[in-house]
Amino acid sequence: RFLMTYQHTIRLEDTDAAGVVYFARLLSICHYAYEAAIAQAGIELAQILAEAELAIPIVEAQIRFFAPLSLGDQITIDVLPSSIDANQFQVDYTIYTLAGKLAGDRPVSQASTHHVCINPKTRRRQPLTPQLTLWVNAPESSAS
Secondary structure (H helix, E strand, O other): OEEEEEEEEOOHHHEOOOOEEOHHHHHHHHHHHHHHHHHHOOOOHHHHHHHOOOEOOEEEEEEEEOOOOEOOOEEEEEEEEEEEEOOEEEEEEEEEEHHHHHOOOOOOEEEEEEEEOEOOOOOOEOOOOHHHHHHHHOOOEEEO
16 A cells, blocks of 8 residues: 655644644644645646546544644654545554654554545545545555
């Protein structure tokens, strides 16, 4: 499967009143990582949306925190897609502080999103495009 690493620095807008990353913001940051990963695979979201023949909504998302993240923390997110069936896939995200990943420490968070491919006009499931199928079924490799 295709493994891609995305980097992000925690900003003030990512934190809550207690000064730690708000769970919904980290899911948004994971979505940035997902967008970067599919772009790196040559899949153009803007083109998909403009053609209006395909939508890939998230139907389930979960996130688990093992340690807090704060303003200024530099993080890396490992993005790993996997196929569920012909019209759906999952993306797993493993979040580390940059220093922690270099030191071989445990991740600070893990998340996943479950995507279903639909026709945006009929709202019925349809098969993934050939490019998406290749991406979610690619043999294990690494890209940064």
